[in-house]
Amino acid sequence: MAGCLARATRRTAMAEPAATSAAGPGGGGGARMSRRLRFCMVTTFYPPYGFGGDAIYVQRLSRELAARGHEVDVVHSIEAYRALGGKAGERPAVVEEMDGRLRIHGLRSPAGLLWPLAVQQTGGPAFRARTLRALLDRDYDVIHYHNISLVGGPEVLNYGRAIKLYTMHEYWLVCPTHVLFRDGVEACPEPRCLTCILRQKRPPQLWRYTGKLARAARSVDLFLALSRFSLEMHRARGLEGRMEVLPTFVPRPSEELPPLTEAGAPENATPPPFFLFAGRLERLKGLHTLIPVFPRNIAAELWIAGEGSESAALRRLAADHPGVRFLGHVPEPRLSALMRAAVALVMPSLCYEASPLVVAEAYRQGTPVVARRLGGMAEAVEDAAGGLLYDKDEECPEALRRLLQSPGERRRFGESGRAAYERDLTPEAHLERYFQLIEEAGETRR
Incomplete structure (x- = not known):
């Protein structure tokens, strides 16, 4: 597809300011994208109308691209957020940020909550098909799909003529x-x-039994997996097409963080050492397996940051455990303060995490990770040499004790995790690889 990137070249010759290089400070050599491109992000969720890491990633990526002079449109579904229990107030149909280089299109429908249900059942954009087609048929260079499950289904992959990427944040495909x-x-x-x-x-x-998804997937130039595990799992479960691994990223850490007394710690007291769980309180996250085995005779506590459908059940489970503390929802930058102060982040997830954003956030703060040997969690810990893995629930307490009692080892794991962050998980490292993959996808189309 010579036209996509050729259009970008012509546009840059006339447009000022030119986009900065994708390889900024700390980005190193390799692919550089100095042309101004037009991106469209298609996602079910986008902050503040979102619940998890996929929405946060799309926001961060969109802002990083806009900050470098590229133009970004984000298309998301406010009705889907409402359908899953989110509270959505009034907001303009299009919100502009960053001097107009980032435009956020929050789609609603006269059908209300019936729209996301229709998308889920038909695998197509249903009542908003004309709107989505008109948006994606614009003169974009790159259309980047994320979680499209309730914003257009597989049918929306056929819309538009730009280079098409799809990030597999989970396993919906x-x-x-x-x-x-x-x-x-x-x-x-x-x-x-x-x-x-x-x-x-x-x-x-x-529609999953009709071949609709497989046919639509042929419109995607490149599928992006967050980990090798995710890539291999998608391939093993039948997804066809070109796939590459592109790990997530998190912004560089702030040097000034609020004190722990503002992050849920008791006032007028030096907080005890603590291990941190940060995430949604859902059964698949495995916290119900950690609380019963968390040692009662250890000089540290378990602090739990997050909310979810299992909150009440987990509080009952921990009612007679003096070392377990629930903090509720903890926003940034207070969560980063907790992460930096924790002995380790603990991840007892029972599901195949693709590549948990919270692991990257721990490495950013130089905090080691204790995780179940499962899915993308194991890969993230092993590749970075950033912590300890366990197989059985009863093995977790020994890993916790080992880190608590071995400051030197804890420091080495933290330094190794921070080195992995600097190497692979910064915005600069991410965007350098991102633009390289866009160039390769464009070459493949030609």
Whole structure:
């Protein structure tokens, strides 16, 4: 597709200021994108209308691109956010940020909550098909899809003529429940989709049995996996197409963080050493396996930052454990303060995490990680040599004690994790590889 990047070259010759290089400070050599490009991000969720790491990633990427002079449109579904329990107030149809280089299109529908249900059931944009087609048919250089499950389904992959990327934040392309967590109980060892979704009381998606998704996927130039594990899992479950690994990123750490007394720690007291869990309180995150085995005779506490459907059940489970403390939702920058002060981040997830954003956030602060040896968690810890892994629940307490009692080892893990952050997880490192992959996708189309 010579036209996509050729259009960008012509546009740059006339446009000022020119976009800065993708390889900024600390980015090193390699692919550099000095042309101004036009991007469209298509995502179900986008802050403040979002619940998890995928929405945060899209926002961070969009802002990094706009900060470098590129033009970015974000298309997301406010109705989907409402359908899943989010509170959505009034907002203009298009919100502009960063001197107009970032435009956020929050889609609503006269059909209200019926729109996301129709998307889920038909695999197409339903009541907003004309709007989405008109947006994506604009003169973009890159259309980057993310979680499209409730904003347009697989059909929206056919819209537009630009180079098309798809980041696989989870497993929606190969799993109706998105997370490969069979029957809501265990990591899915093999497909058994219909009985699984029925047991989890979700409406079946008949379009998944028609080949619709496979046909639409042929419109995507490049699928981006957050980890090798995710790439291999998608391939094993039948996804076809070109795939590459592009790890997530997190912004550089702030040197000035609020004191722990503002992050949930008790006032007028030096907080004790603590291990940190940060994430949604849902069964697949495995916190119900950690609380019962967290040692009572250890000179440290377990601090839990987050909310979710399992909050009440987990509080009951920990009611007689004096070392467990629930902090509720902890926003930035207070979460970073907790992360930096923690002995380690603990990840007991029972599902195949693709590449947990919270691990990158821990490495950014030089904090080691203790995680279950499963999915992308194991890969993230092993590749960075940034912490300890365990297989069985009863092995976790020994890993916690080991880090608490070995400051030198804890420091080495933290330094190794921070080195991995600087090497692979900074905005500069991410964008350098991102633009390189865009160039390669453009070359493949020619």
